[in-house]
Amino acid sequence: MADVIKMRVVLSGDVATVKALIPHPMETGLRKDPISGETVPMHFIHHVVATHNDKPVFDAQWSRSVSKNPFVEFRVRGAKAGDRISIMWEDNRGATGSGETVIK
Amino acid sequence: MIVRRMFAAALTVLIGFAASAVPADVPDPEADRVALKRLLEARFPGIPADDYVLGAFMFSADARRHYEDIMSFPPFEVDIDRGKRLWETPFRDGRTYADCLPDGGRMLAGHYPRYDESEGRLITFEMLLNRCRVAGGEPEYRYDDMQTMGVLTAYARTLSDGMRMDIRVESPGALARYEAGKAIFHRRIGQMNFSCANCHVDNAGRVMRMETISPVVGQATHFPVFRGGEALYTIHARFTRCMEQVRAQPFPMGSDAFKDLEYFHAYLSNGLPLKASVYRR
Amino acid sequence: MAAAFPGWAAGRNREAFDATVLDAGLIAAGVADAVETDQIVLKAPDIAENSALVHIEIESKLADTRSILLFAEKNPQPFVAQFDILPGMDPFVAVRIKMAESAFLRVVVLAGGKAYMIRRETKVTVGGCAG
Numbered sequence: 001m002a003d004v005i006k007m008r009v010v011l012s013g014d015v016a017t018v019k020a021l022i023p024h025p026m027e028t029g030l031r032k033d034p035i036s037g038e039t040v041p042m043h044f045i046h047h048v049v050a051t052h053n054d055k056p057v058f059d060a061q062w063s064r065s066v067s068k069n070p071f072v073e074f075r076v077r078g079a080k081a082g083d084r085i086s087i088m089w090e091d092n093r094g095a096t097g098s099g100e101t102v103i104k
Numbered sequence: 105m106i107v108r109r110m111f112a113a114a115l116t117v118l119i120g121f122a123a124s125a126v127p128a129d130v131p132d133p134e135a136d137r138v139a140l141k142r143l144l145e146a147r148f149p150g151i152p153a154d155d156y157v158l159g160a161f162m163f164s165a166d167a168r169r170h171y172e173d174i175m176s177f178p179p180f181e182v183d184i185d186r187g188k189r190l191w192e193t194p195f196r197d198g199r200t201y202a203d204c205l206p207d208g209g210r211m212l213a214g215h216y217p218r219y220d221e222s223e224g225r226l227i228t229f230e231m232l233l234n235r236c237r238v239a240g241g242e243p244e245y246r247y248d249d250m251q252t253m254g255v256l257t258a259y260a261r262t263l264s265d266g267m268r269m270d271i272r273v274e275s276p277g278a279l280a281r282y283e284a285g286k287a288i289f290h291r292r293i294g295q296m297n298f299s300c301a302n303c304h305v306d307n308a309g310r311v312m313r314m315e316t317i318s319p320v321v322g323q324a325t326h327f328p329v330f331r332g333g334e335a336l337y338t339i340h341a342r343f344t345r346c347m348e349q350v351r352a353q354p355f356p357m358g359s360d361a362f363k364d365l366e367y368f369h370a371y372l373s374n375g376l377p378l379k380a381s382v383y384r385r
Numbered sequence: 386m387a388a389a390f391p392g393w394a395a396g397r398n399r400e401a402f403d404a405t406v407l408d409a410g411l412i413a414a415g416v417a418d419a420v421e422t423d424q425i426v427l428k429a430p431d432i433a434e435n436s437a438l439v440h441i442e443i444e445s446k447l448a449d450t451r452s453i454l455l456f457a458e459k460n461p462q463p464f465v466a467q468f469d470i471l472p473g474m475d476p477f478v479a480v481r482i483k484m485a486e487s488a489f490l491r492v493v494v495l496a497g498g499k500a501y502m503i504r505r506e507t508k509v510t511v512g513g514c515a516g
Contacts, residue, residue: 026410030461050474055471057470057471057473058469058470058471058474059468059469060467060468061397061466061467062404062465062466063464063465064462064463065482066479066481066482067482068437068482070480070481071440071480073442073476073480074468074477076475076477077473077474077475
């Protein structure tokens with residue numbers, strides 16, 4: 001994927017609210033390409049892990065029902081400025097991606 | 105003319121909802137705009153004027169909340185970013201759109217379409233961008249190509265976010281274009297024999313084909329749109345889709361007919377704040 | 386990814402995700418006996434006129450929440466997502482999903498070794514004027 005994961009973090013006290021947008025087509029395998037008429041094959045993120053200073057905070061499994069350019073929002077406790085939040089994903093074709101942001 | 109006005113008034117009483125405005129003796133865009141605004145505000149009491157930019161979402165708190173949830177971090181930011189890269193790419197002569205346009209292209213889109221006296225024709229915001237391209241030694245983008253002109257305007261128009269629409273009709277030439285656009289807006293077309301006004305004035309706020317119809321006031325402020333959060337439509341692309349939906353042969357995107365319609369259409373949203381690249385269903 | 390992330394078990398819950406009928410998915414995920422509770426907050430629109438992008442927020446008020454599971458009961462594969470919540474993360478998540486048709490959304494929370502759930506209907510209309 002050429003596009004990077006977009007992340008926004010808002011720190012309130014020691015709680016970091018993270019919003020992320022992962023560029024990915026998330027094809028269900030049910031859609032027909034309007035020009036070619038061919039069915040677009042299934043292509044979706046099936047595993048996502050988020051970490052706080054390299055410590056995993058969630059481990060998620062997704063289906064093809066998650067929307068295109070998937071959005072996820074979550075909250076991490078015990079956070080402070082300078083901490084790193086990262087997100088890693090793998091899709092059904094074995095491709096992977098990741099993104100990291102530093103809390104300001 | 106007096107007989108026509110009496111007939112229209114009688115029709116209003118009989119049918120129970122206001123018919124489209126009877127043309128004035130002398131074309132007066134501001135009178136049109138104010139009359140339409142009053143008609144809609146009487147039909148939808150309690151909805152503030154600025155809420156009209158939300159279109160059909162203005163009628164439902166549930167829909168509005170969902171719109172705001174999506175807009176807090178829209179999936180099409182990825183597409184807007186692509187538009188930003190196009191915007192920042194220098195032309196063959198090394199200049200950029202920001203170099204070519206006043207104030208770097210900021211707070212500009214609300215003035216367009218604009219009637220150019222010396223050329224005797226309407227200039228749209230998209231035409232302005234193409235002029236920059238040509239001046240820089242680049243070929244024009246096609247007005248029907250959402251992957252170039254579409255995504256470019258998805259970014260470029262956001263530089264005008266917050267400005268209030270300010271379309272001017274200040275000369276006989278401009279007025280002729282406005283009146284041409286107004287005639288298109290009121291003309292019944294297609295196999296379904298609907299005019300723009302039938303849906304977006306007469307039936308604004310009603311549900312047709314399982315969707316709430318947006319009033320025309322406010323529409324011009326929020327293009328391009330991303331339907332379903334992903335399908336990009338410039339205003340001409342949306343006009344095209346509307347014409348197809350009433351089973352009419354659409355005018356070409358970038359055509360004089362669509363420019364005239366866009367001019368009239370945009371004038372009706374004067375005073376409302378622009379916000380480009382938004383979510384729609 | 387598995388090598389970079391040793392704790393990751395790819396393919397976990399595959400059977401549950403592949404199920405095309407809700408009950409089969411619930412059974413495969415081991416949550417068919419989840420008890421209804423008002424301690425799960427599920428926020429979703431009442432009406433989703435474009436079904437490809439439905440914004441959902443889930444918060445569990447149950448102590449010791451370990452996992453949040455989301456089902457769209459009438460999707461071709463009803464099991465949509467599972468979040469395993471690890472220490473340091475609030476039992477809250479927001480995602481956007483596709484819904485095939487009007488259906489109940491079901492959230493199951495695994496907390497304190499038990500399964501709890503809430504259901505909420507979101508109507509999907511595909512308007513005739515949608516671009």
